[in-house]
Amino acid sequence: MMSSSVSPSIIISKVKDLCQRVEYFGIKVGDTRKRPQISPVTIFRSCLLIPILRFKSLNQLDNNLRLPEVRRFIGSKRKIVVSDSTMERSLKGFTIESVRMILKMVVRFARARGYHKVILSSGRELIAGIVDGSTIGKKLCSVFYEIGKVNLIVDIERIKKRGKELEASWKLTERNLHNVDIVLGDGLYYVKKKINWIRRQGKHILIKRKKRNLEIIQDAEELFRHYEDFKDEVEYYEGTQVMDDGKKFSYKVWAAGGFTTNGVDCPLKVAKVEMVNLINKAKETYYLITTWSELTGLEMKEIGQLRWRIENNGFKKGNEQFASKHAFINDEHGWAAMTLILFIGFNLFELIKTQLIEEGIIRAIRRVTYKCISQLIQRAMTIVYGTDPVLCLNSS
Numbered sequence: 001m002m003s004s005s006v007s008p009s010i011i012i013s014k015v016k017d018l019c020q021r022v023e024y025f026g027i028k029v030g031d032t033r034k035r036p037q038i039s040p041v042t043i044f045r046s047c048l049l050i051p052i053l054r055f056k057s058l059n060q061l062d063n064n065l066r067l068p069e070v071r072r073f074i075g076s077k078r079k080i081v082v083s084d085s086t087m088e089r090s091l092k093g094f095t096i097e098s099v100r101m102i103l104k105m106v107v108r109f110a111r112a113r114g115y116h117k118v119i120l121s122s123g124r125e126l127i128a129g130i131v132d133g134s135t136i137g138k139k140l141c142s143v144f145y146e147i148g149k150v151n152l153i154v155d156i157e158r159i160k161k162r163g164k165e166l167e168a169s170w171k172l173t174e175r176n177l178h179n180v181d182i183v184l185g186d187g188l189y190y191v192k193k194k195i196n197w198i199r200r201q202g203k204h205i206l207i208k209r210k211k212r213n214l215e216i217i218q219d220a221e222e223l224f225r226h227y228e229d230f231k232d233e234v235e236y237y238e239g240t241q242v243m244d245d246g247k248k249f250s251y252k253v254w255a256a257g258g259f260t261t262n263g264v265d266c267p268l269k270v271a272k273v274e275m276v277n278l279i280n281k282a283k284e285t286y287y288l289i290t291t292w293s294e295l296t297g298l299e300m301k302e303i304g305q306l307r308w309r310i311e312n313n314g315f316k317k318g319n320e321q322f323a324s325k326h327a328f329i330n331d332e333h334g335w336a337a338m339t340l341i342l343f344i345g346f347n348l349f350e351l352i353k354t355q356l357i358e359e360g361i362i363r364a365i366r367r368v369t370y371k372c373i374s375q376l377i378q379r380a381m382t383i384v385y386g387t388d389p390v391l392c393l394n395s396s
Contacts, residue, residue: 008380012073014355015377018348019048021109022102029102030095038082043090044341045074046082051322051345052352054374058084058328069385088329094337100155103340106347107152111179115150115354120302124295128303129154129180130310131172131189133165137335138327142168144176145310150350153318153343154179158336170194177203182292184307187211192263195291199266204292208304210285216261217287220270224254233258235297240278248278255297269293271300318346321370349373 031040046065055061064070065081074081082090110116118128130145140159146152155176157168166188173183173194183189183198187209198205212218227234235255242248257269271288288300295303318324322342329335353373355361 008383010361011356011377011380012384014361015052015352015380016073018351018355019045022106022344022348028098030098031090031093032095033090033093036090036093038078038086038090040090040094042074042076043082043087043094046087047091047338047341048345048348049074051318051342052349052374053378054321054371056323056326058087061087067386069382072385073381088331088334091329091334091337092331094334096333096336096340099337099340099344103153103155103344103347106344106351107146107154110150110152110347110351115351116146116148116152118148118303118306120299122296122299124299126181126303127179128182128184128306129173129176130184130307131169132186132310133159133169134315136324136339137329138325139332139335140165141339142172143310143315144172146180147306147309147313150347150354151309151313152347152350156339156343166191173198177201182206182290182303184208184303186307190214190289192261196263196265199291204290206288206290206292206300206303208307209287209289212287214289216259216268216270216289219259220254220256220272220287223256224272227254230256237298237301250276250278251301253297253301255300257293266291267293269295269300271297271304273301273304317370318342321346321349321374352377 029040029044046061049055049064049070050061053064055064062082062084065074065076066079071078071081107116116127118126120126128147130147131142132145133140133142135141136143136156140162142157142159142165143153144155146154155172157172159165159168169185169189177183177198178201180203182204184206185208187207189205190207190209195205209217212221223230223234227236233256235253237253238251240248240250252274253271255269255271257267259268259270261268269290269292273286273288275284276282286304288304290300315324322345324342327335328338328342349370353370356373
């Protein structure tokens with residue numbers, strides 16, 4: 001996974017460089033506590049280690065903060081940097097907007113380097129955002145996610161109660177739409193007045209839907225069924241595709257534009273995608289609806305599949321990396337502060353991973369896992385700041 005001899009100080013310098021880029025903003029974390037014994041900067045730095053070093057609870061963080069190499073890394077001279085109970089009390093005093101601003105700064109840093117762009121197989125460049133609901137820290141919320149070379153958790157909004165996902169998701173979309181070209185959503189987001197609003201902003205939406213109960217899909221299905229008679233109107237593609245996990249699929253895609261429907265002010269394009277797993281022969285059929293009529297059917301399929309990243313690289317990997325399903329803090333305010341800091345740390349981790357790969361410091365045999373990156377950083381931290389006499393990390 002690594003080159004034959006990699007100086008741990010190089011790895012640590014990459015980690016520290018990114019962490020120090022938010023240092024200024026970390027100092028600006030708003031804190032309503034009066035005369036705190038432990039500064040908000042120390043609390044902030046400590047919490048960043050949860051997703052970077054793969055900790056799963058405040059107690060695990062507390063235990064690791066007692067290690068000399070970890071204390072030295074975050075720059076604390078206290079034998080007990082901060083206990084888990086003090087951490088929880090302190091986060092209740094953080095001002096949410098100040099932490100949200102730090103998250104925005106990290107996202108801007110990644111955007112400035114072009115890490116947020118998607119380049120399709122056709123060569124088309126675009127910026128795509130995904131909005132979806134999930135459970136973070138045992139609380140319902142909607143998350144806005146930007147996908148590209150580095151996948152970024154951009155923003156979060158609490159869902160007031162079950163069944164109110166759309167309300168929270170549209171708030172997120174309103175706050176973040178200006179940064180993307182297209183928003184990806186599931187069938188729940190086929191809301192006509194919102195589709196019109198997105199187009200008025202000069203942006204696009206692509207919706208993935210499995211059910212055929214919409215009239216526009218039924219009309220498209222009828223056209224696709226006789227596509228050989230309408231070759232000037234219907235695009236048709238077939239081929240095979242190997243997914244990131246190595247699974248191989250055959251696919252068929254039909255697409256046509258110019259569909260109109262009551263309540264939507266612009267023409268829509270519809271695609272039908274059939275995917276067949278070449279190993280177990282499992283078949284999946286779904287439909288894509290978009291306002292971006294210039295996209296080809298293959299581009300629609302490729303963009304639609306990008307939506308899986310919020311599940312695979314966002315929610316699933318987040319839960320593996322920092323136990324995002326776990327309730328670190330039950331207090332509503334403390335939960336919001338902690339969740340935003342975890343997102344900041346997770347984005348930094350994604351940036352660290354990308355830079356290490358780009359510069360050849362690590363190389364994947366099949367793929368670089370989140371777990372091995374965290375272990376690599378921990379080993380480097382022990383060598384640089386601990387008592388380990390080893391001078392370099394050997395191939396493993």
